[in-house]
Amino acid sequence: MSFVEKLSSSIAQGLGNRLDKNDEEIAVLNYGLFFIIHTTTALIATLLVGIVLNVLLEIMIISIVASSLKRYSGGVHSSTPNRCTLSGLILSTSLAFCTKYVSETFDYNRLLFFIVIILVLSIYIFYNKCPVPSKNKPLKNEKTRMKLRKKSLQLLSFYIVLSVILLIIYNINKIYLVKTILISVTLGVALQTFSISKLGDIGINIFEKIFDIVNLK
Template sequence: MFLIEKLSNALAENISSSLNLDDNNKQIIAYGAFSFFQTLWAILFIVILSFLFNVLLEALILSFTASFLRKYSGGAHATSPNRCALIGGIIFTLLGLFVDKFSLIINIKNTSFLILISFLFSYLIVYKLAPVDSTAKPIKKEKTRRRLKKKSILLISLLLVLSIILLSFYHKFQMSHLLIIVQCICLGLAWQSFTLTSVGHLLIRYIDLSIKNIFSRGE
């Protein structure tokens, strides 16, 4: 059992014992605690890796954008919480480095083009595939699937409005960091949408297996 699962179960056991709760409520607490600890663990990986490469702000914007959409759209999963956190740290740090590397040539024209491409891609993929569930957490009700799809599309629309507003502020005030924020939103959104596809699943599975093999050699 993973450390996060042990912590979550121990916390749920203590709370349910203190409040005299039944097993169903204990499982709900354990799941909530697991989600909380897993989120903190994933953020910690991103912060450490991106800080080492001096792209902390970019990586955080990328990851929060992707995680906001992932909440409703689902997506590819790693086979363990630790590898999931590590993969997120690696991916968002690499994307942050990509934005940082090309920051000197970022302008309103290529940022507008990126908005067009990334949001069009995200709308199409989410409309066609979302929500993408997993065997561990299948979505059985069609009503739930429709609700999650609508929320995914609504979130993309809100991010589009935000990106346009930031682009307008840049046009007026010429603050270059606004373009960087917009590009991070676009790439974070595009990456999360990509994880809904079969190719995205294959890539995550390959990275997951590669990391697993690397660590298993050291045992």
């Protein structure tokens, strides 16, 4: 059991006993507390890494876009909350530096090609794969699957439209900040596309083996 799981369980048990809740109500309280603590921990870690490495804007946009898409499209998960947070942080940080590199080196034509390739691949993979079930979210109910599929494709469409608008604005004004936001949004989409693809399974399995070696629970 990870530190976050132990903390949420301890708080839920204490509150449950004080409020005279039954085991089922304590379990529900524990789930809610775990989600809040885990999300807050991941957010703080992302903020700190972004500030220290001077990629705050890039890493926050990438993380927000990817996590919002993941909510509906599913995808591969790490075996523990700590591993999930660390692997996500490593991937989003890597893409944040990729954003800086592309922003500084790509002219408009190369940028346009880069954006179009990522978005076209994302549309293809999302259309054919999402939502992707996981161990904790098997998605056996067809109605639920269709609902999640619709929402994930709608959100993907929103990010595609946003990317097109930002691309047009950048083409007109060549503002560096717009270019950075555009690339960050696109790479956020790419990160979640990776998560629901076969490459995502391979990538997380590699992380899992590394975490086993260093004994990260």
